[in-house]
Amino acid sequence: MAFILWVIAVILVVSGIFALFRGETLWGIVLIIVGLAVGPGGYSIFR
Template sequence: MGILLTVLGIVLIVSGVLGVLRGQLLWGIIAIVVGLFVAPGYFYGI
């Protein structure tokens, strides 16, 4: 389950960066923030 959340977080972060580069600033920022909340949960044991 933790690996799945990590992969989901990485996908969200990458899509957020791509969104920002394409000019979709709001979507990009939201995706990056959600990805950061999801991905590190695996490493901290949450």
């Protein structure tokens, strides 16, 4: 379960970074925050 959450978090953060480079600032920030909230390391909403 932790591995799946880690993979999802990585995908969300990378998508957020790409959104920032495309100029979609708000969407990029939202994706990065959601990625950090889902990931098993650091802050996680599934803790």
